[in-house]
Each structure stands twice: as C-alpha cells, then as structure tokens.
Amino acid sequence: MARHPRESSNDHLFAKGLSATGVAGLFLLLRLFAITDYDWNAAFSVVSTLGIDDVVPMVIGTLMASPLLAGIALSVLLPEAVVRQIRYGAPSWATAGNLAWLVTVALFTAALLWTYRGQVWWVPVSACVLGVALYLSLRVGHKDRRGARFAHWFVGSSALIVTMAALILAATVQVPWVSREYVHTTNGVIDGYVLENPPGFLKVLKEDGREIVILDIADVTGRQEIDPEP
Template sequence: MARHPRESSDQHLVAKGLSATSVAALFLLLRVFAVTDYDWNAAFSLAGTLGLDDVVVMVLGTLMASPVLGGIALAILLPEALIHQIRLGRPSWTNAGNLIWLLIVALFTGALIWTYRTWWVLVVAAVLAVVLFMLLRAGKRDPEGSRLAHWFVSSSALIVTLAALVLAATVQTPWVSLEEIQTRNGLVRGYVVENPPGYLKVLLDDEREIVIVDTADVTGREEIAPRP
C-alpha cells in the first residue's frame, strides 16, 4: 500500500531530528573526553553537569577557545560559504540561509583577526578560494578535481558537522573562560563548569580533575584570556 505524502514527510522530519540529536550527543561526548584529557573518572563527573541544551553554547565556546584551531576551521569554512553563495546567485529568500551563514563565518573571522592579528587566516582562505575557483572552472581538463570542488562547495552541512566534531575531539580548552579563583585555602586555577547556589564545580587547568569549591570560601575570581 502506498504511503501518504504527509506520512513520508513526517518520517523524514523525525529522521532529520534523530540525526541532529545524534550529532549533538556525539559532539557533547567528544568535548567531555577532550577537555578531561580522556580521563574516564573526570569525564564521568563532568558529564553530569551537561545536557543537549548546552551544545550550542559549547560549539561557540569550542570555536573561540583555541584561536589557532578556530582560525584553521574558519579559513576552510569562509571560502566554502563565499563560493557557494556566489554560485547561488543574487541574495534572495531562497538562499537567505547560506547568506546568513556566510555573514556569521565572516563575523567570526573578522573578530578573530582583529583580536589576535591572525592574518594568516585570510591568506589561507584566499589561497583555498583561488584553488576552488580554478578547479570549478577546470571542467573536462580536470574532471576529478572539478567534481571534488563541486562537492566541497555544495556540502556545507557535512563540512560544518565534520569540522565541529574534529574540534570537539582535539580542543582541550573548555568552552568557558579560564579563571584564577582566590579562596581562603589558596589559589584554584581552572574552569567553572557549574555554578549552582552554594558551590562551584571547577575543572582544574593542570590536573584536569573536578573539584568542588564552597562559594563561602571564595574571596575573588579573575578571568584569564586565552593565548593566541
């Protein structure tokens, strides 16, 4: 018996939702292990503080935590989004999603370069853009390269997903700022991963262990900016 079009559409939406949830769960798992230096006990302690609703903040924090790795990711994403937008043609409602994505990537790139003077990001992005343009125009002269370039500029979702998962597994800096916490018992240097009433759950910077700090003992907190 043939399926009703609405039933097929609903199943497709459910499948996409499950896929997105699976990717979010994998990203969360990779981040928990990466920031704890793949220590099982520390990862177990940290996992209890997180949920799928934290993934968006974690993605942004991961991209911004390591200027070098973030710069590499942006140097790849910027030319891909730019060329894809050029191929889509004049901005319109039908390609507004890609245009917004391009503006977001450009904003992150501009902010990173302005903060850390990482001009190499623009150089790498420009070289990659030139290579992609040449491959796209190669046609019959280089069919394999042309197909690869066409796939690259039309696979934004896959590339973004892979980049996010690679960063999740390799960036050991957590998605929150490094802090020096002055307490009555001495200095605690780490990342506050949970801040409920009465205590702080801190991931130590060096040992990558979870410690509990009573807020009554805290005499001062200072954020430390990440190094380029």
C-alpha cells in the first residue's frame, strides 16, 4: 500500500527533529565529560545544571572558551562559507541563510583577530590558503577529479561540517562555557567556574581537580573574572 506524500514528509521532518535532538544530547554529554576531565563522579555533580535549552549558549560559549580551537574551527568554516557564497553568486532570498551564516562566521573571526591581534595571525592565513585551494579545485576540477569531488563535498556539506566541528570542540575543550573566576570567600580564594547561581548558593567547578563545591553566598566576599588565554 502506497504511503501518502504528506505522511512521508511528516516522517522526514520527525526524523530530522530526532536527529537534531540526538546531536544536541550528544553535545551535552561530551561537554559534561570534557569539563570534568572525564571523571564520572564530577560529571554526575554537574549534570543537574544542564538542560537541552542550554545547547545554544553552550555552543557559543564553547567556541569562545578556547581561542586556539576557535581559531582552528573558524579557519575552516570561514573559507567554506565564502566559497559557497561565491558559487551562489549575488545575494538573494534563496541564499539568505548562507549569507547570514557567512556574516556570523566573519564576525566571530573579526572579533577573535581584534581581541588577540598578533597572536592568531595564522587564522586568516589558513583560511585564505584553504579558500584558494577549494576555489581552484572547483574551477579546474576536470584536471583533478578527486580534488574536485572533495571540494564539492566540502562546500556542499556545511551542516555536517558545522555539526562535526561542534562535537569535536565539545569533546576536546575542557574549559566550561562560562568565564573562569577567582571567587573570594571568607575561607580563601577558589579558582573555578560558577556553573549555577541558585538563591543563596554558588555551584562552582574548581579549576584544580575539577571537583564541584557549593558555596553559601554569605561566605562569598567577591568575584573576579579571568580573561582566557589564546
């Protein structure tokens, strides 16, 4: 018995929803273990602070937490978006999504270069080299079919590339998605990350040992944010 076209469309949308949820769940799991140095007990202490609705700020925070790995990711994502837009031609409503993605990646790259100018010079160099290589592979594909096939796949698989980049960052970046701080207390200074701030308490992941401590807000005398290093 043939299935109704609308049923097939609904099944496809449902499968895409499940896939997105699965990727989000995997991202959360990888971040959970990465920030706790893959310690089961520490991860169990942190899990109550996370939820699916935290994925978007966690993705952005993960990208910004490690300037080095962010630079690597941006040096790959930027040329892919540029070459894709060149292939599309002049901006139009049909390419608005890719144009918005290109502007977003470009803004992230510009902010990284401005903040760490002189230290991440390799990011634009790597992006230019990769971009030129992709463009030439697409233009002279008849001379190097293998290179052309890879270039076509690379430019046409932006969603897969972004997903894989996000998962790799999730598994390798041990810095949480919040700023590192010196939390001054009546018993001394704690170097760590404030993961949760419920009324009357702070839940802090310590930098040394990656263990969770819960502080009474009455014992906290000050907090000092530490800038990340490239």
